[in-house]
Amino acid sequence: MNAPVAIDSGPPHAATVVARTQESPTIFTLKLRLDDAAAQAAYRFAPGQFNMLYLYGVGEVPISIMSDPEERDGIGHTIRMQGRVTQGLAKLQPGDKLGLRGPFGRGWPLQELSGCDVVLVTGGLGCAPVVSVIHYILRRRERFGKLVIIQGVRHAEDLIWREQYDRWAKLPDTQVLVAASEGAAFWPWHVGRVTELFGLANYDPECAVAMMCGPEGMMRVAADSLLARGLPESRLFLSMERNMQCAVGRCGHCQFGGAFVCGDGPVFNWGRVKTLLAHRGF
Amino acid sequence: MFSHSDPAGFLPVGQLPQLVAKLMERGYQCLGPTVENGAIVMRELRSAEGLPRGLQAEQGPGHYRLTRDPDNRYFAWANGPQAIKPHVFAARESLWQVQRDESGRLQFEAMIADVPAQAIIGVRACDLAALALQDAHFLRDNRRDPQYARRREQLFLVAVQCAVPAETCFCASTGDGPTPTAGYDLALAELTEGFIAVAGSAKGAAVLQSLNLSPATPQQVEAARQQGEAAAASQTRRLPKRDLRADLMNRLEHPRWDAVAARCLACGNCTAVCPTCFCHAEVDTPALDGQSSQHERMWDSCFGESHGHLHGFNVRPDIRSRYRQWLTHKLATWHDQFGRSGCVGCGRCIAWCPVGIDLTEEVAALTAGEVPS
Numbered sequence: 339m340n341a342p343v344a345i346d347s348g349p350p351h352a353a354t355v356v357a358r359t360q361e362s363p364t365i366f367t368l369k370l371r372l373d374d375a376a377a378q379a380a381y382r383f384a385p386g387q388f389n390m391l392y393l394y395g396v397g398e399v400p401i402s403i404m405s406d407p408e409e410r411d412g413i414g415h416t417i418r419m420q421g422r423v424t425q426g427l428a429k430l431q432p433g434d435k436l437g438l439r440g441p442f443g444r445g446w447p448l449q450e451l452s453g454c455d456v457v458l459v460t461g462g463l464g465c466a467p468v469v470s471v472i473h474y475i476l477r478r479r480e481r482f483g484k485l486v487i488i489q490g491v492r493h494a495e496d497l498i499w500r501e502q503y504d505r506w507a508k509l510p511d512t513q514v515l516v517a518a519s520e521g522a523a524f525w526p527w528h529v530g531r532v533t534e535l536f537g538l539a540n541y542d543p544e545c546a547v548a549m550m551c552g553p554e555g556m557m558r559v560a561a562d563s564l565l566a567r568g569l570p571e572s573r574l575f576l577s578m579e580r581n582m583q584c585a586v587g588r589c590g591h592c593q594f595g596g597a598f599v600c601g602d603g604p605v606f607n608w609g610r611v612k613t614l615l616a617h618r619g620f
Numbered sequence: 621m622f623s624h625s626d627p628a629g630f631l632p633v634g635q636l637p638q639l640v641a642k643l644m645e646r647g648y649q650c651l652g653p654t655v656e657n658g659a660i661v662m663r664e665l666r667s668a669e670g671l672p673r674g675l676q677a678e679q680g681p682g683h684y685r686l687t688r689d690p691d692n693r694y695f696a697w698a699n700g701p702q703a704i705k706p707h708v709f710a711a712r713e714s715l716w717q718v719q720r721d722e723s724g725r726l727q728f729e730a731m732i733a734d735v736p737a738q739a740i741i742g743v744r745a746c747d748l749a750a751l752a753l754q755d756a757h758f759l760r761d762n763r764r765d766p767q768y769a770r771r772r773e774q775l776f777l778v779a780v781q782c783a784v785p786a787e788t789c790f791c792a793s794t795g796d797g798p799t800p801t802a803g804y805d806l807a808l809a810e811l812t813e814g815f816i817a818v819a820g821s822a823k824g825a826a827v828l829q830s831l832n833l834s835p836a837t838p839q840q841v842e843a844a845r846q847q848g849e850a851a852a853a854s855q856t857r858r859l860p861k862r863d864l865r866a867d868l869m870n871r872l873e874h875p876r877w878d879a880v881a882a883r884c885l886a887c888g889n890c891t892a893v894c895p896t897c898f899c900h901a902e903v904d905t906p907a908l909d910g911q912s913s914q915h916e917r918m919w920d921s922c923f924g925e926s927h928g929h930l931h932g933f934n935v936r937p938d939i940r941s942r943y944r945q946w947l948t949h950k951l952a953t954w955h956d957q958f959g960r961s962g963c964v965g966c967g968r969c970i971a972w973c974p975v976g977i978d979l980t981e982e983v984a985a986l987t988a989g990e991v992p993s
Binding site: 348349350351352373392394395396397398418420421424434435436437579580581583584586587588589590591593595596597598601613617618619620 | 715716717718720724725726727728729730757758760763765869872873898899900901902903904906910913915917920922926927928929930931932935936937938940941944945948949953954955956957
C-alpha cells in the first residue's frame, strides 16, 4: 500500500473553489486550488486518500479526492449534501474560500497492480474513492489487464456519472455491471441487488486485484463472492468510513479495533479488518 | 522506587511544606490535593502549607466519600476523579483560529496556549502509567501534538506510593502500582515520621539536593517497601490477566454485553475519569462579529451519541456497542496500538460510574468459561 505522506495536523491551508459541478440534486463536485502557489505545486496525493475540507465558522469534513493525481489544475472532491458542513459546502461557488488539510491516509495499492485484472465493487451514491481509481486506470490502460466495474445503487436516479458508465462499457477489456434495487424508465442495467451480478464478472482470480467501497454489508457479500472464486485475500482491498475529526490518528472517532481508519486506512487489506467487520457496531 | 541505587533521602513529616516551597521557588505553579465538592482534586496550592492532612478516600462502585485517616497522613487518600490528564490533555482548548476579511479571504493561525510550568504533588503509580500511555498517543514520532507536548515538557511530577489503596483499586494486577517505579521526577513514600524521597530525573535530583535531606535508613526504606507490598496484597479487585485480547475479541456477541448495556447510562463518566482515554471532538466557535472563528478540541466519549456518527447513520447506535467499543479497545485492541493494555487499574471508572458498573466484574463475567467457537 502507499506509504502515508507527511502528516498535516496544523491549521488548514486557505483554498479557493475553481470549479463547481452539480452531479445530481444532492451531489456536487468542487475543484479546489490552494491559495499558496508553492503549496499547490507541492501538493501530491494517491487515489484513495482524503482531505479535510473546512467550511468557515462551521467545521471540517473528510472528503476523498476524486481527481487524478497528475492533474495540476485543481483537487477534485465529490460531495453529498448530508450534514451541516456539506450543506454549506454545497453553497460555495467558484471564487469562494475554504480551508483544506491533507492528504491523509493510505490509498489504493495501485503500484502493485501492474498487469493484473482489476475488479472494482462500489455501492451507494457514486463512490468517489473508486471512481478515482477508474480514471487512474483508464489513463494508464496499458499497465492493467481486464477492468471490471461493478456498481450498485438503491434507486436508478442515484447513479451519477451515468454517461461515463455507458462510455466505459464500450471500452475494450472493460466490463460494466450496474444494478439498481429500484429501476426507472429507460434504465438499461440490472434491476435488483448488485450482489446478484458478481457471478457475471469476467476476471482471472489468479491474477486480479479487487477494490471495494460502499456499505459494509455489501462489501461483506462481495468479499465472500470474490474469495469463493479464488481471489487471494492478499489482493482484496476496501475503503472504510468512520467519523473523523482530526484525521491524524488522535481524536479516536475512527477507532476500528486496533486501527485508526484515518491513518492506518481508509484503504485496508481485507485480512486486516474482516474479523471485526463481521460484527455490527465497531 | 526501591529498585535502583539512587540514594533515598528522608524528609521529616514537618518539612513537607519545604518541598512545595522549593518547587514554588523554581517557578512551578504547584498543584496538589485539594478538597473540592467532597473529593480530592488537583488544584493550585496557594501556600506551601496548603496540603490537606488526615484524609482517606473510601471508594466502591458508584461511591466516593472522604473519611478520616486515623494516622493523620498526607497521602492516605488513594485517588480522586482526576490527576494528571487534564494538565497535559486539556479538557477544552483552541487548536487554531481563522480570520476572514471583507473579501472572504481566510487566514489560518495555529494556537498554543501559554501555560505555566506545573508541578503536580501527590500523583500515583497508576497516574504515571497512564501518563506514559498518553505520551505514547500524543507524542508519537510523526504525530506529535504541539499543545500536549508544550504542557508535558514543563511538567514536574511528585509521585507518592499508595499505602491505602481504595476498595476499587486493582493496579497490582495490571502491574502499574501501588509503588511508583518510573515516570516521576520525585517519588515519596509516606511513613509515620516522614517521607522516603527518591529522585527519578535530573530535575528531581536537583530539587532533592536543595532540600539537604539526611539519608533514609535501611530500616525506613525497608518499611516503605513492605508498605507497598502490603498495599498490593490488600487489593481485592483484579483483572484476570494483562493481555485480554483473545478473551474479549472472541466473545464479541456474549450475552453479558446486553446485560451491562441494560445498566449503563452511556453518560461517559468512565471515559472522563479514565486517565488513558484520549478521545476528543473538534468544534468550531465563530466569533459574534463574524470575522473570526476558533477551532477547539474538547474531551469526547465513545459513549456519546455523536461519537459513531457517520453521514446520516450511527455505526454504534446502541449502548451495547458503545460499552463494547470502550472495553474492547481499553483492554484488548489497545495492545495492538500501544503494546500494552489501556487500563492501569486506578478503579476510577468503577467509583465514578453513577450506576456502579464494575469493569473487573464485567471482565470476569465476560471471560468466564470456554471461548465460544
